[in-house]
Amino acid sequence: MRKIVSAFATSLLIATFPTGSFAQQVRQPEAASEINGTPSGTIMTKEYVRTMGRTAYLWGWPLVNNLNRSIAVSKLPEPGRIEGIIPAAPTGYISMLTDYIDSGEHFVTCPNQDTVYGAGYQRVSKQPVIVQVPDFGDRFYTYQIVDARTNTFAQIGKQYGTKPGLYLIVGPDWKGEVPAGVNAVIRSPTDLTIILPRVFQDDTPDDKKAVQPLISQMMVYPLTEFDGKMKTRDWTKFKSFPSPAGKSVGETKWVIPEKFFDELPIVMKEVPPLPGEEALYASFQSLIDAAAKDPAIRKMLDDVAVEAENELIKPLFDFRNNGIPLGNGWNSPSNGARWGYDYLSRAATARSNMYDNAPEETRYIYTDFDADQKRLNGKQHYTVTFAKGELPPVDGFWSLTLYNKEHLFEPNSLNRFSLGTKSKSLKYNTDGSLTLHFQHASPGKDLEANWVPAPEDEFSLYIRTYWPKQAVLDGSWIPPKVERVE
Numbered sequence: 336m337r338k339i340v341s342a343f344a345t346s347l348l349i350a351t352f353p354t355g356s357f358a359q360q361v362r363q364p365e366a367a368s369e370i371n372g373t374p375s376g377t378i379m380t381k382e383y384v385r386t387m388g389r390t391a392y393l394w395g396w397p398l399v400n401n402l403n404r405s406i407a408v409s410k411l412p413e414p415g416r417i418e419g420i421i422p423a424a425p426t427g428y429i430s431m432l433t434d435y436i437d438s439g440e441h442f443v444t445c446p447n448q449d450t451v452y453g454a455g456y457q458r459v460s461k462q463p464v465i466v467q468v469p470d471f472g473d474r475f476y477t478y479q480i481v482d483a484r485t486n487t488f489a490q491i492g493k494q495y496g497t498k499p500g501l502y503l504i505v506g507p508d509w510k511g512e513v514p515a516g517v518n519a520v521i522r523s524p525t526d527l528t529i530i531l532p533r534v535f536q537d538d539t540p541d542d543k544k545a546v547q548p549l550i551s552q553m554m555v556y557p558l559t560e561f562d563g564k565m566k567t568r569d570w571t572k573f574k575s576f577p578s579p580a581g582k583s584v585g586e587t588k589w590v591i592p593e594k595f596f597d598e599l600p601i602v603m604k605e606v607p608p609l610p611g612e613e614a615l616y617a618s619f620q621s622l623i624d625a626a627a628k629d630p631a632i633r634k635m636l637d638d639v640a641v642e643a644e645n646e647l648i649k650p651l652f653d654f655r656n657n658g659i660p661l662g663n664g665w666n667s668p669s670n671g672a673r674w675g676y677d678y679l680s681r682a683a684t685a686r687s688n689m690y691d692n693a694p695e696e697t698r699y700i701y702t703d704f705d706a707d708q709k710r711l712n713g714k715q716h717y718t719v720t721f722a723k724g725e726l727p728p729v730d731g732f733w734s735l736t737l738y739n740k741e742h743l744f745e746p747n748s749l750n751r752f753s754l755g756t757k758s759k760s761l762k763y764n765t766d767g768s769l770t771l772h773f774q775h776a777s778p779g780k781d782l783e784a785n786w787v788p789a790p791e792d793e794f795s796l797y798i799r800t801y802w803p804k805q806a807v808l809d810g811s812w813i814p815p816k817v818e819r820v821e
Contacts, residue, residue: 372617375624384622384632388639391599391619392592393647394678397485397685398602400589404442405456405527407579414455415574417442422454423576427462429455429530429555431570434543438744438752441578444586445688445742447799448753449734450476450533451546455555460506460526465517465561466491469552470499475535475731475801476549477696479672480504483525483606485685487672487693493731494696494802501565503558504528516563525606530555531690535732535801537757585741590648592640596626596633609676651683652742654701654795658683662813664708665798667700669810687742688797698807700798706816711796713775713789716820719796723767728812731802732756737773740793747788755799760784773817 373379373387408423414430417423420437422430431453436446446452457464466478468491477492489504491497500518505511506526513520532553536546551567580587600623608616626633650656658668658680671691674681684691691699704710705717719735727733734755739745744752754761754771762784763769772778772786773796798814806812 372614373621375621384635385639388636389643392643395599397681399598400685403589419575424455426458427557429453431550431553433570438746443689449757451536453532455530457528459504459523459528463505463558464555466502467554468499469549479531479692481529483527489521592644593637595640596636651686654703657687663816664704665700665702665814698800698803703795705819711794713791716774718770718818720770727800728804728806729800734799736797737787738795739790745790
């Protein structure tokens with residue numbers, strides 16, 4: 336892979352300089368082997384700046400996005416909630432909700448209403464953290480723990496048979512002493528680490544009550560506060576903080592194109608290159624160095640960032656441009672949270688539905704279109720029918736969620752945004768099949784138990800399969816068509 340990435344960078348240089356001494360040099364094996372990206376100070380044409388600038392924008396967009404989210408909450412005085420809705424905590428902690436997330440949430444796209452969320456950003460190189468895992472019994476749960484690249488690197492959850500207790504998350508170079516009472520040490524490949532616990536909850540009052548003692552034990556705190564005992568916190572009591580980025584129609588805009596090339600160097604300094612990325616890093620750095628010395632190049636880079644935002648990143652918001660076609664109009668990335676060198680899929684998910692779980696934890700499947708490849712619109716009536724025995728095959732749970740055109744919840748009179756395992760009032764057809772209904776107007780009282788209200792304009796559908804069976808992972812199970820009812 337090192338040779339592949341280095342060859343990619345070199346091919347960009349050759350394409351930019353088809354003739355001349357530099358192009359001749361990179362074609363010579365003995366010279367090429369010494370080149371680690373574009374040397375600082377190299378003369379750059381406008382075409383080269385545009386080409387490499389767009390590459391840097393696609394590569395770095397998810398990492399800058401992630402960095403800015405962490406900065407937005409890093410100085411909070413204590414764990415609490417943004418505008419009383421979104422779990423947020425200062426560095427070194429998490430905050431937990433006590434029920435499904437509210438429809439007013441705009442911090443991140445595509446939230447679910449199957450689990451109770453927690454969230455917190457960590458800096459584990461200087462401040463390792465303790466993660467508490469209570470005894471969940473038979474209840475499904477997972478702790479999503481990802482690095483600065485949004486890759487999952489830890490396995491804590493029901494599907495892994497995790498032992499209840501205390502776990503220590505440390506930085507890549509941490510060499511401290513592990514205290515007695517810690518079940519295991521988990522090393523993050525980057526300093527910036529995100530912890531997003533989820534615990535399943537069905538839609539009945541009894542289950543919402545039953546999950547509360549577990550939520551009270553779901554905590555993260557600095558190693559300096561470790562005393563070997565499980566702590567508890569009443570998460571129903573919290574302080575509300577204003578949104579760090581103000582109000583927005585869709586998801587908060589975490590990447591500002593005109594600021595991107597100021598923030599990219601921070602990411603590159605904090606996140607070491609993967610094997611084979613050294614040439615890309617050196618080439619990106621040469622762009623940044625040139626822009627610092629030449630205002631014309633900096634202006635060019637800022638223009639490139641604006642163009643790349645509109646031409647490269649914006650189209651990735653559409654689910655039709657994200658992942659691999661599965662059939663019947665549904666798409667899904669097969670490598671969620673394990674992006675490696677797949678910069679396109681990483682950027683697409685960061686733009687459309689940030690923070691995927693790893694595939695064996697959750698496979699996400701989505702569509703913007705009906706069976707006739709027409710855009711879903713709430714003015715129409717749609718059905719999705721799972722044949723008897725053909726519900727999504729999972730060992731955890733499944734759901735089908737409806738999002739508005741911003742990939743957020745659209746408030747409705749039922750306060751319902753998804754149906755699935757959590758839904759205890761679903762009505763099955765006489766042949767054992769299950770038909771779900773999606774439209775703005777009620778499909779009729781006798782069908783309302785299986786109805787998710789849609790906005791009056793465009794929307795998307797999104798299947799979650801938590802702890803999916805092999806048929807989901809290998810693509811042999813295909814979701815049914817989204818049928819438009821005339």
